[in-house]
Amino acid sequence: MRFSISSDRLKEALSKVSAVVPSKTTLPILQDILFELKGNALYLTATDLEISVRMTIEPVDGEEDGAGAIPEDKLTSVVKALPEGLLLKFESLDSNRVLITTNKGGEYKMSIEPADSFPAIPESIGETAGFGVVISGGVLKEIIENTVFATSKEELRPATMGVLFQFKGDEFIAVATDGYRLVKIARRGVVNLKGGADFSGVIVPAKTLQIIAKSIEDEETCEIMINEKHIQFSTERITIISRLIDEKYPNYESVIPYENNKELVVERDLFLSTVKRVSIFANSTTNQIKFKLDPSGFVEVSAEDVDFGGSAKERLDCAYNSEPMEIAFNAKFITDILGHIDSEKVLFKFGSPTRAAIVQPYEDSEDREMLMLVMPMRLNA
Structure with missing residues (x-):
């Protein structure tokens, strides 16, 4: 050579x-x-x-x-x-x-x-693929970056250590959850290589997707091929083949509280920076922050560390359409979710202090639907 x-x-x-x-x-x-x-x-x-x-x-x-x-x-x-x-x-x-x-x-x-x-690896799974789509590299990377952060690291729950891929006509649905938060993204406009057939879903390991996101350029076109045990991502320069996670994915639709009707709208950047500041004073074990929602047009974000006597609170203007309510969350989950929403304003939908909250961009593009879910914490006395 x-x-x-x-x-x-x-x-x-x-x-x-x-x-x-x-x-x-x-x-x-x-x-x-x-x-x-x-x-x-x-x-x-x-x-x-x-x-x-x-x-x-x-x-x-x-x-x-x-x-x-x-x-x-x-x-x-x-x-x-x-x-x-x-x-x-x-x-x-x-x-x-x-x-x-x-x-x-x-x-x-x-x-x-x-x-x-060197171990023999297949150059392509094309001959055995039962399903395939074509998608732009930029869209694929966006989907990965906005879902993989919510996957689980618990090996006892292997299904949640990956992202669920589903295809319905020209729609690509990706879902990730770790049991405390959930992300569902639907992107329309993918080119289906199998004549519009739906595909119920496969689970792609988080590690694979992290490698994909680093390896593919925005301007490239990526072909995704799937067979019984593997998924392949291909561009003109690179081919990545990965084993799928052979597990049954949780029924994620059953845990999404679509009936939540208490709506809070806030400016994303302002809210994110407030949560980051206030969470500095949260208990290091629970990392709990509290939202106090008031229909007169403000939300109070607070945290308290009883063990060390520290506390913080800030009040922000908002739009809120229901009765007063207090609800608590893990601050890291909130900052993670807000950090992966790219709209100027963010919409929270609440049901009760003990029910999961839905978080969405207040305005989204016509070809994308993004929904995030986060579980609340028990309020400190």
Whole structure:
């Protein structure tokens, strides 16, 4: 294997491919990146056996086709430390060493494993896919970023460690929950590759989606293909294949209190900054903040730490259409939700102090519907 490539292009590619490389594993080969040169096309592949990433870099200056697996940590460390704009030349010295030289006199020798030692991964699941859609990279990243934060980290509830994907005609629905909060986003306008057939849903691991969000550019078009056990995300440059979470997703529609009719409308930025300030004085264990809603046109946000004697409260103007009510929440959940709503004003819909609240953008685009749900906390005496 012998080829030349700019350090900048390789650095960008490594930043995307290396995200899947496990830091600890019982199979050392998984900590390598497989390099394959075919003509003037270079393919980089990494896997942790659950998620596989394959990236195409072309054209490169290919001189001799070949393949080998190079340790990711050492290679990435070297390439990151190099000045910008260098030309790198890779050349296999023998079956277990590769020489990397720069056009400024740098020389690095690293170990290299035979390509056939690297786990075999499918280049595509297209032949076995039972469903597929096409979506813009920007829309896909927005959906991921606004749902994955609400997934659970509890391994005892594996279904909630991923995001549910559902497709209905030209509508893409994504749902995430950790049992304390829930996010549902519906985006219209995806291109269905199966003639408008609905798809009941699959659960995509949060780790996979975090890698997708870092790997795909807004302007790219992404094809999503799904078979019985895997999901594949593909652009012209990169293909990411992941195992699905084989669990039954909770019936999320049954927990959304659509009948909530106590509506609060506030300016998002002002409300978010107020919650952040007041929550500094919340109890470090419960992180509880309290909303005191008044129909005369204000909401009071307060927190108190009885153990240390600290407290804070602020009053904001708002629009509220019902009787006075007090309700408490975990401040982190509120800041997370408000941080993922992009409208100038936000709409809260309450039922009672013990029922989940719905949070939505006050105004949303015609092709998007966003709904977030957060569970209240028991009010401190």
